[in-house]
Amino acid sequence: xKSDLAQVVVSEDEIKHRIAELGNQLTELYRKKGVEExxxxxxxxxxxxxxxxxxxxxxxxxxxxCVRVSSYKDEDRPVTEPExxxxxxxDLTGQHVLLIDDILDTGRTLDKVTRILRAQKxxxxxxxxxxxxxRRKQVKSAPDFVGFTIPDHFVVGYGLDFxxxxxxxxxxxxxxxxxxxxxxxxxARKDEQPASRR
Ligand code: IMP
Ligand code: MG
Numbered sequence: 225x226k227s228d229l230a231q232v233v234v235s236e237d238e239i240k241h242r243i244a245e246l247g248n249q250l251t252e253l254y255r256k257k258g259v260e261e262x263x264x265x266x267x268x269x270x271x272x273x274x275x276x277x278x279x280x281x282x283x284x285x286x287x288x289x290c291v292r293v294s295s296y297k298d299e300d301r302p303v304t305e306p307e308x309x310x311x312x313x314x315d316l317t318g319q320h321v322l323l324i325d326d327i328l329d330t331g332r333t334l335d336k337v338t339r340i341l342r343a344q345k346x347x348x349x350x351x352x353x354x355x356x357x358x359r360r361k362q363v364k365s366a367p368d369f370v371g372f373t374i375p376d377h378f379v380v381g382y383g384l385d386f387x388x389x390x391x392x393x394x395x396x397x398x399x400x401x402x403x404x405x406x407x408x409x410x411x412a413r414k415d416e417q418p419a420s421r422r
Contacts (some may be wrong), residue, residue: 226400227402228390229380229393229395230399230401231397232395234397235373237336239252239354239371240393242283242371243371245280245358246281246352247278247280248283250282250350250369251283254284259320261286261319262285262319264282264289264402265290265314265324265341266288266289266290267292267293267337268291269383269384270328270385271324272384274324274383278352282313289314291308291337291340294306294307295332296373298306306332308337310386312341312374317344317345319346320347321341321348323337323349324342324351324352324379325352325353325354325367326355327353327357327384328352328353328363329357329359330361333370334351335363335365338351340421350371352367352368353370354368354371355371356376358375358376359376379396380397380399382395386404
């Protein structure tokens with residue numbers, strides 16, 4: 225699967241190292257504020273891997289829920305407004321909320337979810353994204369915590385998908401150009417001969 229990449233943007237080791245740092249930083253932040261428990265809300269599907277690893281480096285109690293958002297239609301640019309497909313079930317009133325997402329691109333997804341969560345009147349709301357793409361944002365608010373700032377390329381891996389594929393790649397990278405067009409995806413893959421049987 226890694227051979228489908230034209231370029232690795234963030235390696236598996238870099239991800240591991242940075243997530244451990246972020247987990248410690250977040251633990252310290254809440255501990256200093258005297259917070260004993262947070263409510264972590266992850267935006268799925270993209271942030272599944274990140275949230276799972278980050279929370280295991282978070283050393284305080286954490287309740288967990290997910291909000292399912294869709295803004296892509298199997299393409300590499302947003303074609304619709306972010307759409308909430310499945311709402312959270314946790315009551316966030318008076319809770320310390322940490323909103324986790326995979327990548328900040330235009331910023332519209334995080335902005336929309338933040339507004340929905342704020343309406344529940346949490347005691348605090350912090351946002352944490354693994355990747356921040358260097359591109360002009362369509363919203364003003366910036367995330368509180370960022371893993372890596374990356375160039376404006378469409379990336380896959382570590383939760384990020386292209387046409388629902390590559391989420392299980394352990395690193396983050398840019399696909400080869402011939403694999404970036406969904407209708408040709410299967411055909412392009414079939415043309416490739418496996419180097420060896422594993
Ligand atoms: P935004 O609303 O434009 O900030 O986009 C955020 C969402 O779009 C993320 O949660 C991802 O699911 C998706 N997304 C944005 N950029 C990429 C990318 O480069 N690869 C895969 N998914 C992306
Ligand atoms: Mg996606």
